[in-house]
Amino acid sequence: MSSDDILLTVEDLSVVYEPDGADPTFAVENVSFELRRGEFVGLVGESGSGKSTLGFALTRLSKPPARISHGTILFDGTDIASIDAEHLREQRQGGFAMVLQSGMNALNPVRTIRNHFFDVFTAHGHVSRERREERARELIGKVELPAATLDRFPGELSGGMRQRVSIALALSLEPQLMVFDEPTTALDVLVQHAVMNTIRDLQASEGFTAVLISHDLGIVLEATERVLVMHEGVIVEDGPSSEILNAPTADYTRMLLSHYADPRAEVVSLPGFEDRAIRRQAGASRSAVASPEHAPTVVTRSISTAQESIVVEHVSKTYPPPRRGEQPVRAVRDVSFTLEPGQSLALVGQSGSGKSTIAKMITGVEKPSEGSIRFGGLDVAKLRRGQLRDLHRNVQMVFQDPYAALNPLHTVEYTLTRPVVNFTGLKGRDARQRVLELLETVGLAPVEQFAAKLPHELSGGQRQRVVIARALACDPQVIIADEPVSMLDVSLRAGVLALLEDLREKWGVSLLYITHDLLSARLITGNIMVLHDGAVVERGETAEVLQRPTDDYTVALLEAVPNPQRTRR
Amino acid sequence: MTTTPITAGTPAPPPDTSVAAAASPLQVLARVAATVWSNTKARIGVVILLLFVLAAIFAPLLAPYDPSSTEFARSQDASAGHWLGTTAAGEDVLSQLIQGARISVFVGFVAGLLSTLVAVLIGLSWGYVRGWVGDVINFVVNLFLVVPGLPLMIVIAAYLQNGGIGMIILVVVITGWAWGARVLRSQTQSLRGRDFVTAAVFSGERPARIVFREILPNMTSLIVGNFFGAATSAILAEAGLEFLGLGDPSTVSWGTMLFWAQNSNALLTGQWALLFAPGLCIALLATSLTLINFGVDGLSNPRLRERRKVRK
């Protein structure tokens, strides 16, 4: 490796966070590495690992309270950690560019896409006036968008298109280094896949050096040739992708890897699911094995199992057109199914497929436009607001975002006490006892300590357990879980899933599991329904459907699942 | 500790006999106070406000004379006996100024509190309900926004003759709540879509409890900000109404001091501490509230918190 080959040298770089009124913390600590020209490098880590902070530091975009406290960043021989603002600005053309995680919001909502390009050209003067239009068309073409996109405002583009525009804009700087910060995280599964392909192709054709920052080791391993694994501000592993995949040296890397599996495999197993996977494969027994992550449950059930089914018959939901002159939105089209007592059913599809709308209709939040939904003797579609309480006594919900689902100002105990008081009639000491039992059930021990905590004192996984405990508080018959693990770090997902599975088995509740993640569906559900554009395209036993899909859409979904094993080259 | 939630005419929620404690409002307020205090501008504001509040509380002790005593020589210039001179009626200006702090602080506090209360009750219910009730409230609020403030105040003040401070507070509240209600509604609307609110519905909570126990505490900063804003405009409105002679000129307040100053042409007689001092006090008091709001802004929008400077 000659020194000419080196584009970027990071030495002893530390980035410190100095929030007002709190102690400074190091987000990146004494990191050193080098990047060769034309290399495609992945930077992997879970939330809080410092990977984005490092990415921002590399492109000198750190803003207070973050600050580069130490170290050098030699870019093409210049230390960009210390150059002044105007020099830095000039360096950006032909230097380093960044594509932000939230590509949706990276574009100025009041400027046309064309103007975005022209702004960049004007700022650096590297494209002459006459060639501006031509160049903009060229760039927008490179990200596989039609030239007409230039006339649009960001608000008129889909998330994927906007992310492509950001990439094209970054590309317009003709950079030697491109940093992609979670470029696909906010996008839909299928779109994610397509955008990643574009990035890979561009990198190959344009030959820039690329850094792909992601929490998803699967995506990174699929795309890159070298991977840096970050954990708590430190790079714990740095090596070629194939080596990381096959012979990881750091425990942390090994742990991350263990959470990937192919939903199509004969036997699917994740940490905490080892036995279960085999059992399911064998179609077997009901003896529960506690996952190592949480304590055994001790609650004795007063009402043992679910008795009523949810019957959905020919349900459609049509929303009025969002804008005048447009067609009404048909979110759900003629969907029928029955969730038998004790059954676990997965509802999968990408966003906009109607799966969440179905959940809302079952819980009475929305009314179906056509068809009927019955739960036991209740006609859900005809319930008035006051009667919803009767429904919620038996049908509970686990939300997608554990950060949003808990009121930040209430303690865990308050949050759990409310449904207990409202639905079970327990009061005072008894209610408290019940709350503590619930906490124990979801594996939050010591229970007394957790009861007194506020949400911000809990990790994401712990919060989701509280959310699950709340759903259980009134002994419901049905739990509807809307993407319960999608917001969690990979390493935390398995634990929460195992808990859900456990509870379903032991408490005998029915589970409607809504997800875009086929792997998790495979793990915890017996049956599956694939939704596309509001209609059911495929249904059956989960293992059967995933192993032998018949619908093209199901196949496409399966293809999009990141898989470290499936290497690019 | 548990506190009684504010309920808006809806059946009271089942008594909360559990030992569970929500984050007590006191804690929330303490956090609010800490964040506000961390802002330099807000800190200055708090200090100024405290000075005025202390002056108001201890006015009888601080004032050198009885503020309504007319026993002194008329229209005196500043002297050792009367630091700010005397009025055309022979009252001590300094004593009146100190006494006047009481009314302004009181009006600001009470009118600010009441109009915030109205704004909270209406804004939150409005944000939470759907359907025609929301339309009706929308209509009423729009009406109050459309009908001109000051002229409305004048008409009401003329109608509610003779009420003195109580009347002024009422007028300020009637004309001042609508804007706050609108702001609080939009925040309520955005909060009601949050998962934790839906979750509360799933927990079997009744609407009033959801609004006031789940949503309201999350808008503390906005409400506090609204309070200071309302208090500021109340203080200015009080001064304006009294200056126009629509208040009770026999009470001693900064507004009436200005009324009498104008009435007796303090500028002509050279008594212009009489004009300058109350105005400056009003401005300082209102400024202090505005400054505090700099800190309050930082509560709801962390971007508005003061940044530590980058050290190199």
Place this chain on the structure above:
Amino acid sequence: MHTTPRTRTRRAAAALGSLLAAALVLTGCSIDIKSAPDPSLGADTMLIAADNGSPSLQRVFNPYLPNTRVASWYMFEPLVILNDLNGDEEPWLASKTEIPDPQTVVFTIRQGVKWSDGKAFGPDDVKFTFDMLKKFPSLDLKGAWQYMKSVEVKGDTVVVHLKGDDVPAAQIIEQTQIVPEHIWSKVKDPSTFTNPDPVGTGPYNLGNFTPQEYAMDKNPLYWQADKVKVQHLVLPASNTQLDVVTKGYDWAFSFISDVKGTWNAANPSNTYWFPPGGTISLFPNLTEAPFNDLDFRKGLSYALDRKAVGDAAAEGYMQQAGQTGMLLPNQEDLLDPAIPDKGLIAQSDSQAKSSFAKAGYTMKDGKLVDTTGKALTITITTANGYSDWLRAVQAITKQWAAVGITVKVAQPQPAAYQLALRNGDFQLAMGSVGGTGSVYQDFANNLSSEFYTPIGNQAANNFGRYRSAEVDAILNEFTTTTDEQEQKQLGYRLQQIYYDELPSIGLYYGGSWGLFSTQKFTGWPSADDPYTSPKTYVSTALLILTHLKKSEAAK
């Protein structure tokens, strides 16, 4: 630039501090305001603060509309000017007034008077004017036709026949301003006629008119042209007190705080004269207990320190009023000499207490209580914005607190205050008594049962609801006698009743606030030469305008 929060705090504090310091420095020094005549105005031009056009002047010169421009008084003259200062009657467009019998008034119309457009003025104009007022009662502001039956022209005279015996009516009828028949007869509806280009008999014609100022020019055809020395009048729309002091006005009618320190100090030739223009009084509601009890009213009266009340109200510029209804010193010759101390009632706690005791009120724990032991609370109603009245009420509150009475102050807006007076919806109300120049009018307005209406019905006058057969009899006698001595005697009797029965409680004299500059013109009314009141907005202004001379300096 890098600063720590601490230095920023300091900087902000410093900024605030310096502002305060600046404020204190400014307070320390007082600013002298000097006044000089506006050099753009000639020596023969008078700047007069008489009219008030807020926000701007409307061109209305119909003298019978309440909104008429003040200068209408300088163009449309009455038959006789009733001098409200002393009750003298100055023959004006009528050279002579006779009352041959109590039902007839004969005005001899002055010869040689011309309208400002050159046409001759005559008795027909007078008859036309009265007929018009009859036809359009909304214009009859003085209410001449309340007393008149008919009007006829007999040669040089105009004969007015009254509805009955009513000698004092002449004083009302004679004040009617006369307009030219040859112009007004062509006006379709005089009640909405703005009369933008006025033609009158008065000393001035309308000059340049703008919404912010108008000018009057001397009428060369005026019948007393030789007496008019001021060639032009300028009447700005805005005359704030600051304007009056700083802009070199020659004549202003305005109360001004600290006259000596402001108006007089602004220019050595500035003078003032504040004769009484009425008695500011408390109207007790005589239908309501305990105010219907004379002893109680006496108690209230004895408890008052009228001098202190007057001082508080008008910064010491106005005198305390006696309980005779007469304005002193101007009406001194009409005052009943039998009344002790010119009607002044001195403060006396002991007399107050004994009067209250007779009325059934005694002191208990520093409070005045009735027979049931209930403490007495009185509400005084005054109009919002009348600051001198409020000052007076504040003083009264303190004085009555000393005898154990709690006073509450009600301050409705002026219109609501009027309503309260009319409906009798008050306990004690501030109000003004007298000042018309006519003893009969002054007493009749306040004491005549003609105006008596029960509470709740609207009264037009006599708001305290006084009723007395004796007073009615005296007033009736007044209407039939033409003898001045007899009238004087009748006046004495009314004063005595007023003094004894306290139908209203006089407090202090309301002023007529005359501010004059002798720089350009002399001959202003003053204490030494009290020929008329300094008002700018009534016919008596004509007396002043025909009395002024150019000052020595201006010549």
Place this chain on the structure above:
Amino acid sequence: MTYALRKVGLLILTLWAAITLNFFLPRLMPGSPTDAAIAKLSQNGPVTAATRKAIEIQLGVPDGNLLSQYGQYLKQVLTLDFGVSYTFYPQPVADLVGQALPYTLILVGFVTIVAFVLGTLLGVLAAWKRGTWLDALPTLGGSFASAFPYFWTALLLLFFLGYVFKIFPTSGAYGVTNVPGFSGAFIGSALNHAVLPAVTILITSLGGWILGMRNTMISTLGDDYVTFAEANGLKPHTVAIRYAARNAILPNLTSFGLALGGVVGGSVLVETVFGYPGIGYLLLKAVTNQDYPLMQALFLMITVSVLLANFIVDILYGVLDPRTRK
């Protein structure tokens, strides 16, 4: 379609309610127009029963009960015929309003726009240069100045610049010798007269705009598109103006709409102190004299102007924010 209909329906309903309120509110005030006229006259001397009677005839005791008066009033509103003012009898209300409106619109309207533009620019600067004196000065100064009571600022300016130093005229809208028209002398004089009221409004309203813009600007400065623009190396002023400020101004437009709407009614105190012959002064006169016809016309105008201003802002919003188009 239904949405638009609903919107228009609500607008008309609001207008109707406001108009109705405008009718009943003044009539809630105790005392009649005659009482008000008498009260005014009685300050000049004793008023006799005859005078009251004459004035009652003049102003016309309203016919019928309140309801039929209301019907008549609605007819007046629809035909925009407001009759004759009581205070300025017999001047038609339309004339009075016509005389006053231009001054208020030009003075207050212009100053409101200037204050908004200037305040917004200073707010942008303050947010962009956050933490420096360019931030501290406008924000602290602005919050202090906006805390001044309107009339107090007006009095002080009037006293010092008008009376003591005699730099500006002390009252009126133009010199007494000027004839309103499109002459240089008149316009010069009008401008000279407008300086003090304008400065008063500017001083007291500037701070609000500065603070509002500063806060929203600081928020947008943290938005991703600003970071991305910086990452793309756009020039700082481009980022500040075209990216941050351009977006930050949008939320302030609503307040601007309300402020514009308040132009007609919000200038009472300033116009009163400066004796400026505008709508605010007229309104104060109308209210204190219980001049129902004049009050009704003025209130209607204020209401309509608020609604109109909001409508304009809605349109402006559509122009400035592509997200609301279509």
